[in-house]
Amino acid sequence: MAEFTAADLAVEDQYKLMSGAIIPRPIALTVTLGPDGPNAAPFSFFNCIGVSPPMFMIACSPKSGPKSGGSTGELKDTVANLRHHPEMVVHIVDFELRNRMNACALDYDSNVNEMEIAGFNTAPSKLVKPPRITDCRVALESRLIDIHEMGTLPYYVIFGEVVHFHMDDALVNDRLHVDPEALDALGRMAGNGGYTKITDKFTMPFLHPPGSAPPEETIAKAREIAKSDR
Numbered sequence: 001m002a003e004f005t006a007a008d009l010a011v012e013d014q015y016k017l018m019s020g021a022i023i024p025r026p027i028a029l030t031v032t033l034g035p036d037g038p039n040a041a042p043f044s045f046f047n048c049i050g051v052s053p054p055m056f057m058i059a060c061s062p063k064s065g066p067k068s069g070g071s072t073g074e075l076k077d078t079v080a081n082l083r084h085h086p087e088m089v090v091h092i093v094d095f096e097l098r099n100r101m102n103a104c105a106l107d108y109d110s111n112v113n114e115m116e117i118a119g120f121n122t123a124p125s126k127l128v129k130p131p132r133i134t135d136c137r138v139a140l141e142s143r144l145i146d147i148h149e150m151g152t153l154p155y156y157v158i159f160g161e162v163v164h165f166h167m168d169d170a171l172v173n174d175r176l177h178v179d180p181e182a183l184d185a186l187g188r189m190a191g192n193g194g195y196t197k198i199t200d201k202f203t204m205p206f207l208h209p210p211g212s213a214p215p216e217e218t219i220a221k222a223r224e225i226a227k228s229d230r
Helices: 011-021 077-084 095-103 114-118 216-229
Strands: 028-034 037-043 046-050 055-060 087-092 138-150 155-167 186-188 195-197
Touching: 028 055, 028 077, 037 055, 037 077, 037 114, 055 077, 055 138, 077 087, 077 138, 077 155, 087 155, 095 114, 095 186
Parallel strands: none
Antiparallel strands: 028 037, 028 087, 046 055, 055 155, 087 138, 138 155, 186 195
């Protein structure tokens, strides 16, 4: 098995291992509002944190990014805009929107409206000021909780709270379960231009309700099931 001590690796090599091993990653197409108008940018260092309230995190580097092994020190527009106005709308990107999402990924000047370049349609949000993209079937109106500056590059870790959900009717049932196959969300992989989509879905047995220790017979069943992976 190959082994690497992180402190011995160049920044770009750390990035290769992290982005190549932690996959697939969901993509947050994030709309913010700055002094020059709205901005839209996709981020794949993104995931949910928890509920009560519903929370998520997005992490981004400065504009030069980790692949170059250095930093210009210039903030990405998303971070700068959130410091100006602490609200955002996070959209989940599906396969049909892959090219329009990709058009938003360039480091445009702050006065450029990426949504206009990509041909996205927008509408006013209900509880926050940044607009939402109506072409996206999931839009999460959100307020900023905090921004943490971490590492030597550094990275900016954005913590947000969802205050209003927009979900396409075809995605959600009466019990608020989201159909992952209907959503057809993109996932980020490693390398330049590496993405994936959901092609296989399977289920595994639910062995015991959370919150209490399983009985001996359930532990024995878990041992037996685990053998099938060996």
